[in-house]
Amino acid sequence: xxxxxxxxxxxxxxxxxxxxxxxxxxxxxxxxxxxxxxxxxxxxxxxxxxxxxxxxxxxxxxxxxxxxxxxxxxxxxxxxxxxxxxxxxxxxxxxxxxxxxxxxxxxxxxxxxxxxxxxxxxxxxxxxxxxxxxxxxxxxxxxxxxxxxxxxxxxxxxxxxxxxxxxxxxxxxxxxxxxxxxxxxxxxxxxxxxxxxxxxxxxxxxxxxxxxxxxxxxxxxxxxxxxxxxxxxxxxxxxxxxxxxxxxxxxxxxxxxxxxxxxxxxx
Amino acid sequence: xxxxxxxxxxxxxxxxxxxxxxxxxxxxxxxxxxxxxxxxxxxxxxxxxxxxxxxxxxxxxxxxxxxxxxxxxxxxxxxxxxxxxxxxxxxxxxxxxxxxxxxxxxxxxxxxxxxxxxxxxxxxxxxxxxxxxxxxxxxxxxxxxxxxxxxxxxxxxxxxxxxxxxxxxxxxxxxxxxxxxxxxxxxxxxxxxxxxxxxxxxxxxxxxxxxxxxxxxxxxxxxxxxxxxxxxxxxxxxxxxxxxxxxxxxxxxxx
Ligand SMILES: Nc1ncnc2c1ncn2[C@@H]1O[C@H](COP(=O)(O)OP(=O)(O)O)[C@@H](O)[C@H]1O
Ligand SMILES: [Mg+2]
Numbered sequence: 322x323x324x325x326x327x328x329x330x331x332x333x334x335x336x337x338x339x340x341x342x343x344x345x346x347x348x349x350x351x352x353x354x355x356x357x358x359x360x361x362x363x364x365x366x367x368x369x370x371x372x373x374x375x376x377x378x379x380x381x382x383x384x385x386x387x388x389x390x391x392x393x394x395x396x397x398x399x400x401x402x403x404x405x406x407x408x409x410x411x412x413x414x415x416x417x418x419x420x421x422x423x424x425x426x427x428x429x430x431x432x433x434x435x436x437x438x439x440x441x442x443x444x445x446x447x448x449x450x451x452x453x454x455x456x457x458x459x460x461x462x463x464x465x466x467x468x469x470x471x472x473x474x475x476x477x478x479x480x481x482x483x484x485x486x487x488x489x490x491x492x493x494x495x496x497x498x499x500x501x502x503x504x505x506x507x508x509x510x511x512x513x514x515x516x517x518x519x520x521x522x523x524x525x526x527x528x529x530x531x532x533x534x535x536x537x538x539x540x541x542x543x544x545x546x547x548x549x550x551x552x553x554x555x556x557x558x559x560x561x562x563x564x565x566x567x568x569x570x571x572x573x574x575x576x577x578x579x580x581x582x583x584x585x586x587x588x
Numbered sequence: 589x590x591x592x593x594x595x596x597x598x599x600x601x602x603x604x605x606x607x608x609x610x611x612x613x614x615x616x617x618x619x620x621x622x623x624x625x626x627x628x629x630x631x632x633x634x635x636x637x638x639x640x641x642x643x644x645x646x647x648x649x650x651x652x653x654x655x656x657x658x659x660x661x662x663x664x665x666x667x668x669x670x671x672x673x674x675x676x677x678x679x680x681x682x683x684x685x686x687x688x689x690x691x692x693x694x695x696x697x698x699x700x701x702x703x704x705x706x707x708x709x710x711x712x713x714x715x716x717x718x719x720x721x722x723x724x725x726x727x728x729x730x731x732x733x734x735x736x737x738x739x740x741x742x743x744x745x746x747x748x749x750x751x752x753x754x755x756x757x758x759x760x761x762x763x764x765x766x767x768x769x770x771x772x773x774x775x776x777x778x779x780x781x782x783x784x785x786x787x788x789x790x791x792x793x794x795x796x797x798x799x800x801x802x803x804x805x806x807x808x809x810x811x812x813x814x815x816x817x818x819x820x821x822x823x824x825x826x827x828x829x830x831x832x833x834x835x836x837x838x839x840x841x842x843x
Binding site for chain 2: 484486487489490491492493494495496500504505508509511586
């Protein structure tokens with residue numbers, strides 16, 4: 322179908338036009354907001370010391386960029402988040418596999434998982450710091466503690482939801498539990514695993530920031546707490562903005578990965 | 589010559605916390621080599637359960653199942669089982685789906701793969717080897733599922749309502765195709781169906797089951813005056829109507 326009809330062409334054109342309009346409006350609102358912020362601090366409508374301003378933030382970014390501290394703090398937070406994310410995925414994949422293999426184990430462990438998962442995760446962080454000391458390893462564990470229990474539960478649920486008839490098929494072909502796991506359970510869980518990844522990258526970031534609030538000498542979480550204590554609002558808001566960008570980029574990376582895998586496997 | 593499959597006094601019940609469901613009760617029959625047996629019965633009477641017992645997926649509570657004089661227990665390589673839905677995996681190509689059984693049983697030998705290639709060619713799927721299952725029509729999917737089963741070279745073929753997911757027209761054609769394939773590969777087959785006309789058009793003998801707990805009402809031999817008719821031709825033959833009515837009567841009396 323190389324030829325498209327005039328009506329289809331018009332539909333596509335309208336669609337594109339709408340898309341451009343939305344993009345333009347987004348930028349417009351963004352710049353209006355920045356302008357309003359900047360102007361209201363210039364005319365002393367709001368106090369720039371407390372609310373900061375776009376120009377002050379830009380200035381802060383430049384000073385921090387010159388002495389390299391912006392890269393150090395961002396890098397540390399990013400590193401801790403990615404490591405805890407990878408560990409969460411690894412641990413929950415292994416645990417879900419074990420639970421799938423042994424229904425007795427899963428029945429025994431279920432209450433523990435549910436309780437640990439419903440606990441407000443930030444409550445665990447102080448405990449971890451006392452137990453493990455204030456070091457980057459602890460921050461990574463704190464990041465994991467927020468995500469790992471929910472992730473195990475969701476992944477195990479995804480494994481359990483495999484079509485019974487597909488499992489029967491593998492059995493009729495002479496397969497054992499291992500074949501069932503590798504030929505049906507894992508492949509058919511991939512869509513669920515991808516959405517679990519998307520949820521968990523954000524949760525790990527939350528956990529890492531909480532850990533850095535409590536016990537760190539570096540990282541964006543540390544910077545936020547430090548800046549709020551000495552009232553350096555420019556630093557605080559700059560850190561928040563960097564955090565926004567990190568969260569957005571991490572999510573986008575996972576989204577791209579999902580898109581790529583879905584396309585490769587045609588699902 | 590002793591029969592290929594011997595089922596004697598088999599009983600089976602499902603046990604759940606909400607109670608016991610007696611599915612099969614005192615089932616005895618045998619199937620000779622090269623024979624095509626159809627099993628009909630009301631839905632929910634235990635037909636699928638019977639096939640699971642024959643294939644060794646579940647063990648009878650009483651009685652025994654013997655294939656070639658050996659008791660069936662665990663999975664037996666000699667049995668091919670075709671389920672109601674094709675269950676072709678979308679994450680594999682058609683070819684990869686078809687060799688799944690060989691892959692699982694580590695039997696990817698040159699002869700076996702050549703046999704697969706030949707069947708793909710003979711049954712019109714060679715051009716779709718590298719396609720995804722979703723690109724196949726309903727009938728082609730069913731043929732692919734049959735090749736997946738036949739790739740393991742089973743001596744006994746179990747078919748559990750393999751056409752019920754297809755629309756009527758496709759169903760008649762696929763029924764014809766599959767019957768031809770089974771005859772050509774010279775297989776012994778047991779077909780479960782709730783479609784009486786399907787049973788009459790394909791089988792050498794028809795086993796009629798009663799309502800749950802299923803017992804055998806009757807085993808009816810099917811003879812058409814003209815030999816070697818295809819299912820489609822059988823549907824036109826004069827005897828067709830009589831067999832149909834007889835089974836209908838038996839089912840209504842006991843079903
Ligand atoms: N796993 C199971 N647990 C409990 N009862 C079952 C199970 N599988 C089937 N049954 C019951 O056994 C009876 C026979 O099932 P089935 O063999 O699937 O019937 P059919 O294939 O003839 O439609 C049905 O009444 C069904 O409810
Ligand atoms: Mg059934």
